[in-house]
Amino acid sequence: MSKRVVSIIVFPGSNCDRDLEIAVRNHMNVKTEYIWHNETNLKNKEMIFIPGGFSFGDYLRSGALATKSPAIKEVIRLSKKGVPIIGICNGFQILTECNLLEGSLIDNYNQLFICKECFLRVENSESMFSSNLNKSVVKFPIAHAQGNFYTSKDDLKRLEDNNQVIFRYSSEKGRVSKISNPNGSLNNIAGIINKEKNVLGLMPHPERAVDSLNDRDGIKFFNGLKNFI
Amino acid sequence: MKKLSKKIIEEHGLTEKEFSLIKNILNRDPNLLELGIFSVMWSEHCSYKSTKKWLKTLPTRGRRIICGPGENAGIIDIGDNDAIVFKMESHNHPSFIEPYQGAATGVGGIMRDVFTMGARPIANLNSLRFGSPKHSKTKHLLSGVVKGIGDYGNCVGIPTVGGECSFHESYNNNILVNAMCVGLVKKDKIFYSTAKGNGNPIIYVGSKTGRDGIHGATMASAEFDETSNENRPQVQVGDPFMEKLLLESCQELMKENAIIAIQDMGAAGLTSSSFEMASKGSCGVKLFLERVPCREENMTPYEMMLSETQERMLMIVKPSKVKLTLNIFKKWGLEAVEIGLITNTGNMEMFFKNKLVGNLPIKPLADSSPEYDRPSVKPKLKKKKRNYKNLSIEEALIKIISSPNHSSKAWVYNQYDRSVMCDTILSSEQGDAAVVRVHNSNKAISITCDCNPVFCKSNPLLGASIGVAESWRNLIASGAEPIAITDNLNFGNPEKKEIMYQIKQSIKGIKIACEALNYPVVSGNVSLYNETKKKSIFPTPVIGGVGLIKNINHAKGFKMNEGDKIYLVGESSGHLELSEYNMMCNNFEGYPPSLNLKKELKNGLFVQKFIQKYNNVVSGCHDISEGGIILALAELAISNKKGLKIQSKKSLKELKKWLFCEDQSRYLLIIKSDEEIVRYAKIKKIKIKKIANVVGESFTVTNRFDIPVKKLINYNNKWFKKFLDK
Numbered sequence: 001m002s003k004r005v006v007s008i009i010v011f012p013g014s015n016c017d018r019d020l021e022i023a024v025r026n027h028m029n030v031k032t033e034y035i036w037h038n039e040t041n042l043k044n045k046e047m048i049f050i051p052g053g054f055s056f057g058d059y060l061r062s063g064a065l066a067t068k069s070p071a072i073k074e075v076i077r078l079s080k081k082g083v084p085i086i087g088i089c090n091g092f093q094i095l096t097e098c099n100l101l102e103g104s105l106i107d108n109y110n111q112l113f114i115c116k117e118c119f120l121r122v123e124n125s126e127s128m129f130s131s132n133l134n135k136s137v138v139k140f141p142i143a144h145a146q147g148n149f150y151t152s153k154d155d156l157k158r159l160e161d162n163n164q165v166i167f168r169y170s171s172e173k174g175r176v177s178k179i180s181n182p183n184g185s186l187n188n189i190a191g192i193i194n195k196e197k198n199v200l201g202l203m204p205h206p207e208r209a210v211d212s213l214n215d216r217d218g219i220k221f222f223n224g225l226k227n228f229i
Numbered sequence: 230m231k232k233l234s235k236k237i238i239e240e241h242g243l244t245e246k247e248f249s250l251i252k253n254i255l256n257r258d259p260n261l262l263e264l265g266i267f268s269v270m271w272s273e274h275c276s277y278k279s280t281k282k283w284l285k286t287l288p289t290r291g292r293r294i295i296c297g298p299g300e301n302a303g304i305i306d307i308g309d310n311d312a313i314v315f316k317m318e319s320h321n322h323p324s325f326i327e328p329y330q331g332a333a334t335g336v337g338g339i340m341r342d343v344f345t346m347g348a349r350p351i352a353n354l355n356s357l358r359f360g361s362p363k364h365s366k367t368k369h370l371l372s373g374v375v376k377g378i379g380d381y382g383n384c385v386g387i388p389t390v391g392g393e394c395s396f397h398e399s400y401n402n403n404i405l406v407n408a409m410c411v412g413l414v415k416k417d418k419i420f421y422s423t424a425k426g427n428g429n430p431i432i433y434v435g436s437k438t439g440r441d442g443i444h445g446a447t448m449a450s451a452e453f454d455e456t457s458n459e460n461r462p463q464v465q466v467g468d469p470f471m472e473k474l475l476l477e478s479c480q481e482l483m484k485e486n487a488i489i490a491i492q493d494m495g496a497a498g499l500t501s502s503s504f505e506m507a508s509k510g511s512c513g514v515k516l517f518l519e520r521v522p523c524r525e526e527n528m529t530p531y532e533m534m535l536s537e538t539q540e541r542m543l544m545i546v547k548p549s550k551v552k553l554t555l556n557i558f559k560k561w562g563l564e565a566v567e568i569g570l571i572t573n574t575g576n577m578e579m580f581f582k583n584k585l586v587g588n589l590p591i592k593p594l595a596d597s598s599p600e601y602d603r604p605s606v607k608p609k610l611k612k613k614k615r616n617y618k619n620l621s622i623e624e625a626l627i628k629i630i631s632s633p634n635h636s637s638k639a640w641v642y643n644q645y646d647r648s649v650m651c652d653t654i655l656s657s658e659q660g661d662a663a664v665v666r667v668h669n670s671n672k673a674i675s676i677t678c679d680c681n682p683v684f685c686k687s688n689p690l691l692g693a694s695i696g697v698a699e700s701w702r703n704l705i706a707s708g709a710e711p712i713a714i715t716d717n718l719n720f721g722n723p724e725k726k727e728i729m730y731q732i733k734q735s736i737k738g739i740k741i742a743c744e745a746l747n748y749p750v751v752s753g754n755v756s757l758y759n760e761t762k763k764k765s766i767f768p769t770p771v772i773g774g775v776g777l778i779k780n781i782n783h784a785k786g787f788k789m790n791e792g793d794k795i796y797l798v799g800e801s802s803g804h805l806e807l808s809e810y811n812m813m814c815n816n817f818e819g820y821p822p823s824l825n826l827k828k829e830l831k832n833g834l835f836v837q838k839f840i841q842k843y844n845n846v847v848s849g850c851h852d853i854s855e856g857g858i859i860l861a862l863a864e865l866a867i868s869n870k871k872g873l874k875i876q877s878k879k880s881l882k883e884l885k886k887w888l889f890c891e892d893q894s895r896y897l898l899i900i901k902s903d904e905e906i907v908r909y910a911k912i913k914k915i916k917i918k919k920i921a922n923v924v925g926e927s928f929t930v931t932n933r934f935d936i937p938v939k940k941l942i943n944y945n946n947k948w949f950k951k952f953l954d955k
Binding site for chain 1: 474
């Protein structure tokens with residue numbers, strides 16, 4: 001096993017931390033470390049994950065209160081130094097709330113929590129987060145009530161022009177349409193990176209697709225991250 | 230001391246007889262606080278006074294039973310030092326008044342019952358009954374309840390993997406919301422609620438106590454009327470974030486060898502938790518009520534003792550570990566306070582600002598709670614003259630799959646996070662039972678909720694037995710060995726003889742089936758007075774079954790592949806009374822199909838052994854229940870988006886009967902090759918018959934009719950969307 005250590009930030013109310021830890025340990029072949037939200041000093045600065053769940057009960061707005069945690073201040077600082085940071089589901093919401101990623105995640109178009117399997121077209125395989133996925137279609141489940149990606153017209157254009165969209169909800173064959181859009185996200189956006197290309201946020205859960213009993217596309221995702229730590 | 234008026238006693242739901250019993254126990258009149266305590270402890274909800282006598286007859290022991298009824302939840306042994314903790318509980322009355330909060334707190338309460346025992350919850354299920362879709366409240370109740378269940382479980386991060394959801398006019402003014410939780414614990418790390426040790430401190434942790442839910446237990450024990458909305462303040466408000474913190478902090482504390490006894494504050498709050506813990510340990514308790522964390526100002530001891538504020542726990546810890554306990558809770562941002570101590574007086578002494586405000590003997594209060602043998606009489610079933618329709622096979626099938634009860638429930642289950650924790654192998658839309666892996670192992674448990682209230686209304690004994698048998702059958706079909714059940718008995722007013730008859734007969738039906746199938750009852754809940762304006766719900770004894778799959782590869786769902794063959798296991802007599810077909814034809818009369826428990830056992834064990842022995846040739850399995858063979862086959866076609874060719878040489882009349890009859894003890898096995906099953910059935914002397922092939926994209930019934938599966942799917946998907954968009 002690699003001596004490298006991946007950090008997973010845990011907030012009161014995180015509930016995908018265990019699932020993520022198992023996926024990272026098994027499929028990135030690294031050590032893992034949980035970081036409690038009020039820690040101010042991250043010992044390991046190689047790669048940071050922010051897991052899904054309901055940090056601080058998602059009171060006020062999903063992810064909003066978590067941005068006040070000391071650990072997130074540290075995440076912001078390290079992001080400026082180029083440390084790879086990945087936020088999944090609630091983690092994505094936190095990253096938009098603290099402006100490490102653009103846009104916001106608003107209520108799903110039908111105002112309901114949605115849990116289902118989704119196909120995602122990998123839009124940009126040049127990013128370190130998706131280089132192992134080529135330009136393929138992967139299947140990850142979603143489970144959220146606020147995953148409807150929204151931003152201004154100009155920002156959306158910039159995101160697209162800069163190739164910052166990494167995942168888009170699609171059909172099994174990769175067709176992107178209204179039918180394959182589960183939550184109303186603009187341009188079917190499911191995951192984006194920042195301009196500097198070291199921060200990824202995505203609503204679907206790759207850590208829930210790493211099992212021989214279910215779908216295994218998540219394994220490719222985590223395997224691909226190995227080379228960047 | 231002021232004497233309590235007759236009116237006050239009545240308002241506390243106590244009869245004159247019960248009040249004089251209280252005076253006898255105390256040798257004096259109780260004060261208001263004491264009266265309030267008696268009233269909740271002796272309420273139907275907490276004391277089971279109308280059903281205790283009958284519940285005692287249920288089988289509760291077995292090779293794998295670690296803990297039966299009487300604790301927070303039942304526990305079964307699944308080997309390798311692993312145990313499963315589970316229970317089902319109703320939240321019917323609150324959910325009708327305030328569907329979102331009522332259902333959410335129902336889920337919260339049952340999860341606490343499970344994690345109180347040291348287990349980590351690994352699956353939630355629910356059994357929901359709503360009124361007719363035509364009823365003005367149904368849409369609002371359905372949306373609120375489903376959202377409430379989803380939001381709570383999703384936030385805590387426990388997958389909601391299955392259950393049932395159906396509609397019937399008998400629930401128009403009294404819906405049923407039964408929530409089940411299943412948890413996993415190491416056998417040597419189980420926590421119980423028996424208080425021990427003179428002087429040991431009692432710690433309160435969780436939400437601050439408010440005035441919500443005061444007398445919730447009494448409300449759950451009274452009939453509804455037009456003024457029920459005035460009960461709104463009695464409905465508690467749920468905070469799943471607080472529940473998550475409680476869960477994680479308790480799990481952390483449970484590793485520390487600090488807890489002597491622990492119980493959640495559920496119905497009747499601080500009263501029932503403290504009394505039950507002390508009563509089990511035959512000890513006394515001293516409570517200093519001014520220390521109870523309160524959310525509102527000037528709360529009285531009466532309000533503190535009776536509040537049903539959610540997300541609170543009570544525990545007795547070792548004196549040397551108090552500091553550690555408080556520190557762990559502090560880390561999780563929870564308020565924990567030492568509010569009292571265990572004594573050897575056998576009394577519950579309640580102090581408020583240094584004054585003794587209540588003093589009750591614990592054992593007599595618990596032990597002499599009333600137990601009634603209420604009179605019962607067999608109800609006469611009214612025969613209604615109706616014009617029966619006659620539907621063709623195709624018409625009836627389409628009607629059934631587009632009906633509210635058999636439409637795709639995707640709108641419901643998509644609101645539940647089913648994949649969190651990464652151990653869900655099958656959720657209930659993918660098979661007869663939900664299958665959840667035991668984390669980090671090669672085994673799984675299988676879980677299902679079942680009841681057929683139409684059968685129970687017609688014949689409560691047989692209907693209840695069929696409920697147990699169906700639950701057992703669902704577990705078998707999923708590849709499991711059924712182990713035990715939890716039951717949630719929902720009935721009307723037990724003071725009515727006809728209702729009491731339904732209760733007694735249903736319990737007897739459960740007992741008979743459980744004994745025959747070696748399928749004991751380890752926990753349960755009774756919900757009575759499910760009536761509004763004197764109209765009772767259909768008898769609804771819901772069975773929550775749990776089984777073990779020793780080898781995860783044996784888990785079976787509805788899966789089938791092109792080229793597979795479908796075999797029918799069991800015999801069909803053509804019983805159509807009370808079947809879905811007859812209902813669609815407007816015919817609601819008659820009796821449930823008969824149930825031969827010996828045959829049930831024989832057919833079930835055949836299927837179980839066949840899956841274990843020839844796992845590689847079995848693609849999937851589906852039991853036959855409501856809607857008969859044809860609905861079971863249609864469900865397979867819809868679920869797989871694959872065509873089926875059904876063969877039969879029967880005449881049209883016979884064919885119809887055979888396709889729609891709801892005879893018991895039958896399964897469909899989906900198999901890759903004929904050889905093994907034919908041979909094995911011969912050895913075991915089981916009647917089997919190949920009835921269909923998986924082929925193409927159409928659902929074909931011999932040369933009678935043929936419909937593209939795509940069309941079936943469209944019919945199946947329409948109803949919920951149309952209903953909710955209206």
